[in-house]
Amino acid sequence: MKISIAIDxxxxxxxxxxxxxxxxxxxxYYIDTGAMYRAIALYFLGNSLDILDENVIINxxxxxxxxxxxxxxxxIIFLNGxxxxxxxxxxxxxxxxxxxxxFKSVRDKLIKIQQKIxxxxxIIMDGRDIGTVVLxxxxxxxxxTASVEERANRRKQELIELGQDISxxxxxxxIIERDERDIxxxxxxxxxxxxxxxxxxxxxxKLEVIDIIYKLGADKKLWKY
Numbered sequence: 001m002k003i004s005i006a007i008d009x010x011x012x013x014x015x016x017x018x019x020x021x022x023x024x025x026x027x028x029y030y031i032d033t034g035a036m037y038r039a040i041a042l043y044f045l046g047n048s049l050d051i052l053d054e055n056v057i058i059n060x061x062x063x064x065x066x067x068x069x070x071x072x073x074x075x076i077i078f079l080n081g082x083x084x085x086x087x088x089x090x091x092x093x094x095x096x097x098x099x100x101x102x103f104k105s106v107r108d109k110l111i112k113i114q115q116k117i118x119x120x121x122x123i124i125m126d127g128r129d130i131g132t133v134v135l136x137x138x139x140x141x142x143x144x145t146a147s148v149e150e151r152a153n154r155r156k157q158e159l160i161e162l163g164q165d166i167s168x169x170x171x172x173x174x175i176i177e178r179d180e181r182d183i184x185x186x187x188x189x190x191x192x193x194x195x196x197x198x199x200x201x202x203x204x205x206k207l208e209v210i211d212i213i214y215k216l217g218a219d220k221k222l223w224k225y
Contacts, residue, residue: 002118002119002120002121002122002123003028003122003123003139003222003223004118004122004123004124004125004135004137004138004139004140005019005022005028005123005124005125005138005139005140005141005142005213005217005222006125006126006130006131006134006135006138006140006141006142006193006196007019007124007125007126007127007130007141007142007143007144008126008127008128008129008130008131008132008141008142008143008144008190008191008192008193008196009126009128009143009144009145009146009190010128010145010146010151010175010178010179010182010190011094011098011151011155011175011178011179011182012146012150012151012152012154012155012175013144013145013146013151013201014144014146014154014201014206014209015034015126015127015144016032016034016126017206018126018144018201018206018209018210018213019032019124019125019126020032021206021210022124022210022213022214023073023123023124024073025210025214026124026214026223027073027122028121028122028123028124029070029073029117029121029122029123029124030073030075030123030124030125031068031075031114031117031118031123031124031125031126032075032126033110033114033125033126033127033130033134034094034097034126034127035075035077035085035088036066036068036077036110036113036114037097037098037100037101037106037110038088038089038093038094038096038097039066039077039079039084039088040061040064040066040097040100040106040109040110041093041096041097041099041100042079042084042087042088042093042096043060043063043064043079043080044056044057044060044096044100045092045093045096047060051096051099051100052099054103054105057100057103057105057106058103058105061105061106061109063080064079064080064109065078065079065080065081066078066079066109066110066113067081068113068117089158089162090162090164091159091164091166091174095174095178098178098181098182099181101128101182101185102181102185102186102187103187104187107187107188111133111134114134114135115134115135118134118135125138128182128188128189128190129188129189129190129191131143131192131193131195131196132188132191132193133188136193139217139220139222140197140213140216140217140220140222141193141195141196141197142196142197142199142213142216143192143193143196143197143198143199144198144199144200144201144209145198145199145200145201145202146200146201146202147202148172148175148176148179149172150201150202151175152168152171152172152175153168155171155175156168156171159171197216199212199213
């Protein structure tokens with residue numbers, strides 16, 4: 001049976017950072033579902049299409065071909081044959097991803113891709129509905145969280161490293177608004193799975209979070225110490 005670990009939580013709580021490092025250390029495949037939603041947003045924004053109009057989404061979603069490949073355990077996203085991996089962390093793309101993710105046609109398309117990868121590989125997958133919708137039978141479910149202030153600080157630092165100068169207050173407000181959208185959307189809202197274990201990352205390091213998850217997996221006999 002393939003190993004599957006689901007990590008959910010709000011934007012900026014460290015899901016992707018933790019999951020990617022955990023995969024690197026254990027040999028699991030890291031599935032960055034957020035990158036897939038950002039790729040969808042990139043298609044619509046890049047073609048000047050209205051990402052808030054569901055009819056526009058429905059009429060164009062089948063024009064999108066999304067391929068996920070791995071190079072030395074690094075996830076590479078191809079959008080209609082073009083490697084767009086390095087474009088997906090731009091702030092406007094991240095905001096767009098939250099907006100297109102509310103639509104059923106988008107989620108249905110990506111969930112099929114995500115579940116197929118999980119069927120064929122030992123994986124750790126992060127997102128907002130992994131433990132509740134995408135991988136409801138995952139052997140280990142984690143819900144990461146952190147304070148809004150800490151998440152804004154982390155996002156600010158990330159954008160600085162990408163050469164983007166956005167004020168802390170703007171970033172914090174965007175995080176609050178995104179939480180509101182993710183928690184209250186009708187389809188696959190952000191919420192903790194009943195059997196998920198909560199880890200607050202506000203005051204602990206990435207390595208400490210990874211150690212906690214590794215021990216939880218060992219307790220479930222997913223691997224030996």
